[in-house]
Amino acid sequence: MKAEMIKRIVRAIADGSQEDLSRLAQRVVETERERGHERLAGELSQILAGGKSAKPSRPTTQDPGSHLRELPLSRRSGELLLSVLPRESLEHHMVLPPAVEERFARVEREYAARERLGAYGLRNRKRILLYGRPGCGKSLGAQRLAWNTGLPLLKVRFDALISSFFGESATNLRAVFDAARERPCVLLLDECDFIARSRTSGRDIGEASRIVNSLLQLMEEYDAPGLLVATTNIDTELDNALFRRFDEILEVPPPGPAEIEQLLKMTLSAVEVSPSVKWRPLVGKLAGSSAAIVVKVARDAAKAAVLEGKKVVTQTLLEGAIADRRCEGEDAAGA
Numbered sequence: 030m031k032a033e034m035i036k037r038i039v040r041a042i043a044d045g046s047q048e049d050l051s052r053l054a055q056r057v058v059e060t061e062r063e064r065g066h067e068r069l070a071g072e073l074s075q076i077l078a079g080g081k082s083a084k085p086s087r088p089t090t091q092d093p094g095s096h097l098r099e100l101p102l103s104r105r106s107g108e109l110l111l112s113v114l115p116r117e118s119l120e121h122h123m124v125l126p127p128a129v130e131e132r133f134a135r136v137e138r139e140y141a142a143r144e145r146l147g148a149y150g151l152r153n154r155k156r157i158l159l160y161g162r163p164g165c166g167k168s169l170g171a172q173r174l175a176w177n178t179g180l181p182l183l184k185v186r187f188d189a190l191i192s193s194f195f196g197e198s199a200t201n202l203r204a205v206f207d208a209a210r211e212r213p214c215v216l217l218l219d220e221c222d223f224i225a226r227s228r229t230s231g232r233d234i235g236e237a238s239r240i241v242n243s244l245l246q247l248m249e250e251y252d253a254p255g256l257l258v259a260t261t262n263i264d265t266e267l268d269n270a271l272f273r274r275f276d277e278i279l280e281v282p283p284p285g286p287a288e289i290e291q292l293l294k295m296t297l298s299a300v301e302v303s304p305s306v307k308w309r310p311l312v313g314k315l316a317g318s319s320a321a322i323v324v325k326v327a328r329d330a331a332k333a334a335v336l337e338g339k340k341v342v343t344q345t346l347l348e349g350a351i352a353d354r355r356c357e358g359e360d361a362a363g364a
């Protein structure tokens with residue numbers, strides 16, 4: 030079992046949170062299944078099922094699908110206002126400068142200790158704003174928070190909301206927040222730059238501006254058991270009224286030299302890398318790139334090694350991948 034998992038289990042025991050413990054137990058089952066240990070996973074599931082039948086009344090949050098089934102549909106279009114990101118697709122390994130990592134970890138620690146904090150009239154940080162340049166890990170940050178708290182990740186579909194019929198969107202949005210209050214989850218408001226923009230530009234954009242206003246109000250009132258995570262690329266334009274609605278405002282910065290090297294090594298960890306690779310010049314060439322670009326460079330080099338029948342990722346392959354990215358232009362490469 031990974032050290033991180035062991036720490037979380039011990040933390041849940043220390044905090045006396047039965048709900049977290051049962052979620053973590055479920056996580057252990059899933060991890061074992063992902064590793065191909067079907068038999069062990071089956072046995073663990075049975076043990077858990079036995080435990081549950083002894084205490085049938087305890088609600089659990091282990092079935093993200095159950096959130097989806099109970100969540101509101103836009104009545105006319107039938108479109109879902111939320112999409113559930115399945116656990117298997119959640120990436121959660123982040124490379125961050127230590128100070129930023131610590132702030133993410135603090136949100137997770139406070140969530141784990143929420144009952145203990147509550148006993149002293151304190152509230153865990155639950156409304157989180159992640160901002161920063163594209164491709165540096167804002168969406169990944171939301172996934173990581175979901176993974177590390179064991180909460181399902183539900184993404185609000187602004188496209189469906191904004192295209193919905195006159196006056197209906199505010200009602201739908203409220204229903205989404207109500208649902209999040211009833212069932213703990215990480216409610217993700219991804220790329221909500223338009224909130225910041227519409228507040229600063231002063232332009233009326235019809236139904237969208239109505240959504241912005243209801244959203245700001247809902248964010249202010251938000252006190253659901255899970256977390257609310259909003260992401261935006263905008264930083265300078267964010268106004269105080271918006272800042273005030275968050276308990277934690279976290280800049281997710283572009284990687285520095287140490288992070289670039291770590292990202293390269295982490296992405297290449299599944300393949301063999303030549304011991305003669307000199308990381309420093311590679312890091313120098315990638316200076317200023319987003320984390321997404323660094324990850325892509327490493328993946329491209331690994332793919333080239335496999336396609337060319339070479340078993341080892343070499344300096345030449347890595348430099349070739351960097352040169353390719355430069356030709357494509359970083360922005361076009363989905364930074």
Ligand SMILES: Nc1ncnc2c1ncn2[C@@H]1O[C@H](COP(=O)(O)OP(=O)(O)OP(=O)(O)O)[C@@H](O)[C@H]1O
Binds near residue numbers: 123163165166260292
């Ligand atoms: N800090 C990071 N650590 C590890 N991988 C990262 C990091 N940041 C980005 N990545 C990689 O880049 C991909 C894209 O990142 P992500 O979508 O989270 O960026 P973003 O900041 O949300 O970008 P955008 O503003 O364009 O939506 C991730 O799936 C991951 O592979």
